[in-house]
Amino acid sequence: MTKKMKPSSLYSKVPSYLLWLLPAAFLGMFFFFPLTRISQLSFARIEGKALTGLWEVFKSPTISRVVGFTFKQAFLSTILTLAVGLPGAYLFGKFQFKGKRLLRALTGVPFVMPTLVVAAGFYAFLGPNGWVNEVLMQILKLETPPIQFVNSFAAILTAHVFYNTTIVLRIVGDYWSRLDPQLEQAARVLGANRWKTLWEITLPLLLPAIAASSLLVFIFDFTSFGVVLVLGGPLFATLEVEIYYQTISLFNLPLAATLSLLQIVFTLILTILYTRLTRRINQPVELSSREKSQRPLTSPRSRILAGIMIVFLLVFLISPLASLGLKSFSGSDPGSPPTLSFYRALGENPRESLFYVPPTTALGVSLGYGLITVILALGLGLPAAWALAKKNLTLLDKILDPVLMLPLGTSAVTLGLGFLVALDTPPLNLRTSPLLVPIAHTLVAFPFVVRSLTPALASIQPKLRQAAAVLGASPRRITREIDLPLIGRALLVAATFAFTISIGEFGASSLITRPEYPTVPVVIYRLLSRPGALNYGQAMALSTILMVTTLGGMLLMEYFRVGDVGEF
Amino acid sequence: MKRTGILLAGLVFLMAACKATPEEPRILTVMTHDSFAVSESVVAFFETQNNVDVQFLEVGDTGTAVNKAALSKENPLADVFYGVDNTFLSRALNEDIFEVYQSPLLKEIDPVFVLDKSYRALPVDFGDVCLNYQKSYFIENNLAAPDSLEDLIDPDYQGLLTVQNPATSSPGLAFLMTTIGYYGEDGYLEYWDELVANGVNIVNDWETAYYSAFSQAGGTDPIVVSYGSSPPFEVLFAEEPLDDAPTAAVTSPGTCFRQIEFVGILNGTPNRELAEKWIDYMLSPEFQEDIPLNMYVFPVNDNAVLEETFRKYLEVPEVTADISPDMIAANREKWINDWTEAVLR
Numbered sequence: 001m002t003k004k005m006k007p008s009s010l011y012s013k014v015p016s017y018l019l020w021l022l023p024a025a026f027l028g029m030f031f032f033f034p035l036t037r038i039s040q041l042s043f044a045r046i047e048g049k050a051l052t053g054l055w056e057v058f059k060s061p062t063i064s065r066v067v068g069f070t071f072k073q074a075f076l077s078t079i080l081t082l083a084v085g086l087p088g089a090y091l092f093g094k095f096q097f098k099g100k101r102l103l104r105a106l107t108g109v110p111f112v113m114p115t116l117v118v119a120a121g122f123y124a125f126l127g128p129n130g131w132v133n134e135v136l137m138q139i140l141k142l143e144t145p146p147i148q149f150v151n152s153f154a155a156i157l158t159a160h161v162f163y164n165t166t167i168v169l170r171i172v173g174d175y176w177s178r179l180d181p182q183l184e185q186a187a188r189v190l191g192a193n194r195w196k197t198l199w200e201i202t203l204p205l206l207l208p209a210i211a212a213s214s215l216l217v218f219i220f221d222f223t224s225f226g227v228v229l230v231l232g233g234p235l236f237a238t239l240e241v242e243i244y245y246q247t248i249s250l251f252n253l254p255l256a257a258t259l260s261l262l263q264i265v266f267t268l269i270l271t272i273l274y275t276r277l278t279r280r281i282n283q284p285v286e287l288s289s290r291e292k293s294q295r296p297l298t299s300p301r302s303r304i305l306a307g308i309m310i311v312f313l314l315v316f317l318i319s320p321l322a323s324l325g326l327k328s329f330s331g332s333d334p335g336s337p338p339t340l341s342f343y344r345a346l347g348e349n350p351r352e353s354l355f356y357v358p359p360t361t362a363l364g365v366s367l368g369y370g371l372i373t374v375i376l377a378l379g380l381g382l383p384a385a386w387a388l389a390k391k392n393l394t395l396l397d398k399i400l401d402p403v404l405m406l407p408l409g410t411s412a413v414t415l416g417l418g419f420l421v422a423l424d425t426p427p428l429n430l431r432t433s434p435l436l437v438p439i440a441h442t443l444v445a446f447p448f449v450v451r452s453l454t455p456a457l458a459s460i461q462p463k464l465r466q467a468a469a470v471l472g473a474s475p476r477r478i479t480r481e482i483d484l485p486l487i488g489r490a491l492l493v494a495a496t497f498a499f500t501i502s503i504g505e506f507g508a509s510s511l512i513t514r515p516e517y518p519t520v521p522v523v524i525y526r527l528l529s530r531p532g533a534l535n536y537g538q539a540m541a542l543s544t545i546l547m548v549t550t551l552g553g554m555l556l557m558e559y560f561r562v563g564d565v566g567e568f
Numbered sequence: 569m570k571r572t573g574i575l576l577a578g579l580v581f582l583m584a585a586c587k588a589t590p591e592e593p594r595i596l597t598v599m600t601h602d603s604f605a606v607s608e609s610v611v612a613f614f615e616t617q618n619n620v621d622v623q624f625l626e627v628g629d630t631g632t633a634v635n636k637a638a639l640s641k642e643n644p645l646a647d648v649f650y651g652v653d654n655t656f657l658s659r660a661l662n663e664d665i666f667e668v669y670q671s672p673l674l675k676e677i678d679p680v681f682v683l684d685k686s687y688r689a690l691p692v693d694f695g696d697v698c699l700n701y702q703k704s705y706f707i708e709n710n711l712a713a714p715d716s717l718e719d720l721i722d723p724d725y726q727g728l729l730t731v732q733n734p735a736t737s738s739p740g741l742a743f744l745m746t747t748i749g750y751y752g753e754d755g756y757l758e759y760w761d762e763l764v765a766n767g768v769n770i771v772n773d774w775e776t777a778y779y780s781a782f783s784q785a786g787g788t789d790p791i792v793v794s795y796g797s798s799p800p801f802e803v804l805f806a807e808e809p810l811d812d813a814p815t816a817a818v819t820s821p822g823t824c825f826r827q828i829e830f831v832g833i834l835n836g837t838p839n840r841e842l843a844e845k846w847i848d849y850m851l852s853p854e855f856q857e858d859i860p861l862n863m864y865v866f867p868v869n870d871n872a873v874l875e876e877t878f879r880k881y882l883e884v885p886e887v888t889a890d891i892s893p894d895m896i897a898a899n900r901e902k903w904i905n906d907w908t909e910a911v912l913r
Binding site: 119341 | 627628635640733
């Protein structure tokens with residue numbers, strides 16, 4: 001190799017600090033600054049001997065029980081999510097079949113649904129009066145419902161798998177679809193059986209993607225709030241729930257801040273472990289085009305397996321959502337014919353309420369925030385992922401890598417109060433600015449973008465780019481014709497995550513909002529907080545509209561191709 | 569250079585022109601919780617009367633809103649804060665977020681609502697947290713509708729009740745305080761033991777209790793902790809017009825807890841005189857009569873007239889649990905902890 005070729009490796013050409021400039025500034029301004037201010041303020045409220053009191057509470061059995069439970073449920077939820085997600089990723093990664101895009105889009109819908117609505121779906125499906133129990137009671141001639149789902153540990157795990165399977169499906173599925181099948185084929189030719197090939201060849205190659213998605217799923221479950229509260233019931237509390245209780249109900253800010261910092265430290269440790277692990281396994285692999293790696297479902301065996309997987313995904317992920325859709329069309333009396341009255345009511349404002357908004361306005365607000373979040377998260381995430389994808393990381397890269405995950409592991413209540421006390425003076429007087437909503441969404445979406453882009457960027461063979469450079473391609477041309485096609489799909493995955501995170505996020509309780517411009521989840525919660533069948537029906541109708549819009553958005557993204565490059 | 573000069577002159581002129589218009593409305597900002605709602609015409613009336621633009625900020629549920637007002641008191645977000653209730657009143661007063669204002673409208677309000685005798689927080693509305701039951705269930709099952717807290721521990725009513733966790737839900741806390749008011753601090757935990765033995769179902773939030781567990785909405789339990797106002801709202805927001813409420817509230821003496829909501833002028837506002845006007849307006853019959861249909865709570869002003877549906881279906885308890893804001897502030901944590909130990913462990 002001559003010296004001349006080296007600069008063509010684009011990663012090493014741009015210095016790290018330049019790539020980190022914007023992401024680090026953003027994190028500093030909208031994460032560390034607010035967090036520091038609220039922590040200072042919280043600890044300043046400790047008076048005299050209260051510090052020992054704080055320590056007493058902190059080492060109380062309640063807190064250690066909460067910490068233990070938080071870890072336990074996150075660990076089990078992640079394992080279960082992988083158990084469902086990996087076979088699904090195999091299906092999506094390795095096979096071409098009819099309706100694949102629709103199915104993949106459908107599996108992403110749970111991610112945006114408000115917890116209270118999903119809980120209602122699970123109640124209708126698995127609750128004491130739910131379909132499953134009714135059917136079982138009829139068949140088995142039972143007096144009481146056989147399945148105790150609601151307010152159980154199983155409900156928390158199930159809901160977490162329901163929400164987060166899409167993370168594994170997308171990140172691992174995308175990566176899998178790009179693995180060169182020649183390696184596996186070689187192993188098979190050399191006499192390894194199916195399982196041995198999977199265990200010794202495929203899984204090790206997939207590790208970067210599996211690790212990245214597991215980390216994201218784990219942190220999501222680790223900071224779970226709504227699912228634990230609504231479906232787990234009063235017997236279970238995570239750190240996030242305890243922080244909310246200490247902050248809002250008891251106004252014990254010092255303890256709440258301590259717990260928030262504890263949560264952040266746990267996240268940091270996890271992420272450091274993760275980065276160490278992936279550093280070792282993130283080797284460039286030979287990626288290939290989809291046409292080569294994906295095959296149609298031809299053998300009977302693959303058809304049956306795929307069939308089982310598809311039916312399972314449909315039943316598990318779609319039926320609770322479908323039951324909501326059904327509710328939005330059914331009248332209060334069990335026997336009454338389907339009705340559109342709830343949808344009609346959404347468009348009316350009989351009390352002339354000042355804060356009434358038509359569903360189209362709320363959708364517009366939600367989509368607008370979603371779009372800004374995608375732009376911000378990709379704009380910040382791409383340079384960061386770029387910096388992290390190179391082979392030899394600088395010290396700066398190594399420090400910032402785990403740090404950028406911290407917003408995911410931070411209590412929304414604490415951060416919301418942080419915004420309130422930190423961003424209160426010009427030029428950063430953003431406390432009441434609508435821009436704070438997509439900024440908060442970006443803090444959550446940004447780590448997702450980085451995590452889903454880095455494995456793809458890291459897997460680009462320097463050989464390819466070098467060859468192109470030797471053949472006289474300009475750096476820009478290399479980017480356009482080598483990098484973009486290779487990471488195009490990963491970019492799309494990242495954009496989809498940013499978009500769905502924004503659409504589904506219910507940040508109203510931690511932020512300050514102008515009631516004239518609510519997002520769809522905010523309107524759904526408003527409706528659900530009021531008695532009356534019409535209010536409930538409208539909440540179901542608006543949830544259905546949210547589902548359908550999200551599905552439409554994801555289908556659009558499925559068919560969208562990056563620039564004019566397409567997939568090669 | 570020349571062009572810049574002209575531009576600058578134009579800009580100065582424009583700014584002067586802006587300043588000169590006397591019609592520019594002033595801005596009054598009202599900070600409130602996320603259940604706040606009001607009719608457009610009611611706000612518009614005040615705005616034209618006073619040449620003011622009233623802006624509302626929603627800052628989360630009641631507890632969150634009070635915390636945010638307290639944390640931003642050095643640099644307030646608004647001129648007026650509405651929505652602190654009697655369970656959080658002590659926190660607001662201790663944090664000293666309000667200025668004193670003795671509105672002349674107070675004389676139209678029953679003094680029992682005026683819990684803050686220093687006139688920093690003025691009462692606006694009240695709502696009662698009461699047991700609700702589905703009427704048809706008790707008719708079909710030939711069972712007398714519940715009428716007292718004792719009924720709930722009667723074996724005939726086994727497994728019929730859903731309540732909310734007082735740590736996470738405000739009606740849940742209200743019901744806990746109802747039992748403390750009724751059985752006293754020495755007896756309430758014993759009562760809860762019996763409730764547990766009788767199969768009480770506990771969930772974390774009102775939405776799950778009312779829309780998933782309560783039999784009126786397709787759940788299994790015909791008794792639920794909700795609001796005294798819920799039955800008339802089942803009529804007002806029925807899918808098809810109803811001529812009778814499908815649910816009813818238990819309003820026997822001591823079985824309900826009264827939540828009163830207050831408004832106050834935030835410390836250090838530059839718009840004191842406008843803020844006073846807004847508070848007077850909120851306490852006047854024009855605004856007060858608009859409250860029930862928007863916020864599901866009821867006016868404290870004696871001169872406000874209720875709509876017919878409420879006169880027909882609303883039952884207001886004569887005697888509610890008697891627990892002062894100071895007692896709540898002093899004991900909230902202890903009560904919730906003791907309850908958690910006794911009921912959930």
